[in-house]
Amino acid sequence: MCGYTRKDKMRNEYIRKKVGVAPIEDKLRESRLRWFGHLNRRPIEAPVRKIELLDFAHVQRGRGRPKKT
Numbered sequence: 001m002c003g004y005t006r007k008d009k010m011r012n013e014y015i016r017k018k019v020g021v022a023p024i025e026d027k028l029r030e031s032r033l034r035w036f037g038h039l040n041r042r043p044i045e046a047p048v049r050k051i052e053l054l055d056f057a058h059v060q061r062g063r064g065r066p067k068k069t
Contacts, residue, residue, distance in 0.1 A: 002019055004010045016023065042049050 002015060004015060013023075039048055039052070044050075
């Protein structure tokens with residue numbers, strides 16, 4: 001895209017800055033916030049929103065390796 005190959009051993013940050021692409025952290029945060037906005041606009045009766053209300057504080061996991069299923 002900008003003329004560099006893997007053999008040139010250029011850092012990703014340098015190439016991203018030259019091409020003008022945002023850092024990966026910002027892109028991940030943006031997609032998470034977009035999903036969160038979709039969830040908040042859903043009605044309370046939606047199955048996705050019901051999971052939000054569940055409380056898993058009293059659930060304990062078993063010891064050791066999980067069972068094969």
